[in-house]
Amino acid sequence: MPTMLQLLPNAAAHAVAAAAAAQSGAAEPSPRTFWMPPGASTIAPGVDLTLEVINWICYAFFAVIVALMVYFVAKYRHRRGERFRTEFPHHNTPLEIGWSVLPTLIVIGIFVVGFRSYLDIYTAPKNAFDIKVTAQKWGWTFQYPNGAQSEDLYVPSGKPVRLVLRSNDVLHSLYIPDFRVKRDVVPGRYTYMWFQCDHPTGLPGAELRDPNAKTVSGPLDASQRHALHCTEYCGTGHSKMNRYVYVLDETTFGEWMSKQAQWIDDIPEEELFFKAGPKLFQRCVQCHSLDGVNGIGPSWKGIIDRVKAYPMVGEGKKYATYQDYIRTSILVPGDYVVPPYANAMPTFKGQLNDKAIDALIGYMEHLDDFDPKTGKYLKAPAAK
Numbered sequence: 001m002p003t004m005l006q007l008l009p010n011a012a013a014h015a016v017a018a019a020a021a022a023q024s025g026a027a028e029p030s031p032r033t034f035w036m037p038p039g040a041s042t043i044a045p046g047v048d049l050t051l052e053v054i055n056w057i058c059y060a061f062f063a064v065i066v067a068l069m070v071y072f073v074a075k076y077r078h079r080r081g082e083r084f085r086t087e088f089p090h091h092n093t094p095l096e097i098g099w100s101v102l103p104t105l106i107v108i109g110i111f112v113v114g115f116r117s118y119l120d121i122y123t124a125p126k127n128a129f130d131i132k133v134t135a136q137k138w139g140w141t142f143q144y145p146n147g148a149q150s151e152d153l154y155v156p157s158g159k160p161v162r163l164v165l166r167s168n169d170v171l172h173s174l175y176i177p178d179f180r181v182k183r184d185v186v187p188g189r190y191t192y193m194w195f196q197c198d199h200p201t202g203l204p205g206a207e208l209r210d211p212n213a214k215t216v217s218g219p220l221d222a223s224q225r226h227a228l229h230c231t232e233y234c235g236t237g238h239s240k241m242n243r244y245v246y247v248l249d250e251t252t253f254g255e256w257m258s259k260q261a262q263w264i265d266d267i268p269e270e271e272l273f274f275k276a277g278p279k280l281f282q283r284c285v286q287c288h289s290l291d292g293v294n295g296i297g298p299s300w301k302g303i304i305d306r307v308k309a310y311p312m313v314g315e316g317k318k319y320a321t322y323q324d325y326i327r328t329s330i331l332v333p334g335d336y337v338v339p340p341y342a343n344a345m346p347t348f349k350g351q352l353n354d355k356a357i358d359a360l361i362g363y364m365e366h367l368d369d370f371d372p373k374t375g376k377y378l379k380a381p382a383a384k
């Protein structure tokens with residue numbers, strides 16, 4: 001544990017780091033301090049400086065007050081045979097002005113230091129790279145401009161990144177301690193957060209990329225990647241919302257993003273329905289359920305049998321097969337609007353390719369194999 005004297009240089013170091021970052025525009029991660037994990041974003045030095053300044057004001061007052069208190073206790077202690085030595089004091093104008101003015105000045109100082117980083121933190125630069133974040137019991141979905149999706153967060157280094165946050169259910173809160181950013185994720189409203197990290201962490205190790213891996217193990221990148229947490233208790237699975245942030249240099253990030261957009265291409269045809277199905281269903285779950293409860297759209301429970309019985313489905317009819325009908329429902333939802341629902345389904349044309357649609361149809365055909373509440377595959381070896 002560092003002593004008070006070791007802590008002293010932190011404030012100076014942070015001030016230097018803040019100034020350097022402001023000048024060069026490129027910030028190396030700042031080292032771990034007694035209170036804070038390493039600071040890896042461009043705003044980290046400012047946040048840390050604010051904290052150090054406030055802390056040191058507190059240490060100083062603590063020392064002065066405790067020292068005076070001990071001194072007075074000794075000096076004015078009751079001695080044997082002695083009556084009160086002095087009158088009770090009543091009024092002291094210089095003292096009273098002093099203890100009003102001094103704290104006011106200090107608080108104004110804290111405000112100035114704090115407000116400057118506050119402005120940095122709240123206004124995203126115009127050229128920021130947008131990533132959509134959906135919080136849901138109990139996980140995160142990060143969506144990139146090219147349609148790629150991930151469960152850990154991947155960001156490009158050296159440019160501002162803006163996260164557009166929304167929740168599918170309850171209050172969550174996204175916190176990346178190393179970046180010194182935290183924002184509530186509120187159902188029914190968008191919130192925003194931005195940061196810039198100039199220091200790439202690299203891609204996770206092979207184990208981490210295995211989508212079936214239950215645990216994240218291996219020392220490959222543990223020292224580099226940044227932790228990401230939900231910091232709003234959101235139910236029993238709250239702790240499952242701990243993930244990682246990987247910062248990639250621009251080329252690697254571009255490659256990663258295009259590869260990620262094609263994740264489904266690597267899945268063999270016969271494994272599609274259980275490997276891709278639950279993941280794709282996350283795009284439908286706001287409106288469709290698996291358990292028979294109708295929402296904005298009809299539940300998928302029993303959907304195949306229901307659809308097969310439609311009068312316009314069958315050989316020689318408008319839709320030759322039920323697969324045809326479902327495919328059209330996904331690409332051109334208005335082609336047939338199921339009564340009594342509104343034509344409220346967005347088209348997934350350009351977002352779901354043939355393979356993804358096959359995966360979804362396979363999913364609907366095998367609904368008995370999935371948990372009707374969570375949509376998770378029940379036969380998966382790693383399911384429990």
Ligand code: HEC
Pocket residue numbers: 280281283284285286287288296297298303306307326329330333334336337338341342343344345346348360
């Ligand atoms: C914003 C809400 C919404 C989302 C998201 C949504 N749907 Fe729908 N869906 C509806 C509504 C409303 C209907 C009924 C009206 C209609 O037929 O267009 C419907 C109908 C359907 C039908 C026809 C069901 C039947 O019983 O005939 C299928 C199939 C379907 N959706 C598939 C999907 C798939 C697959 C996804 C995700 C990739 C999805 N939907 C996402 C709202 C939604």
Ligand SMILES: [Cu+2]
Pocket residue numbers: 135171172173230231232233234238241
């Ligand atoms: Cu949460």
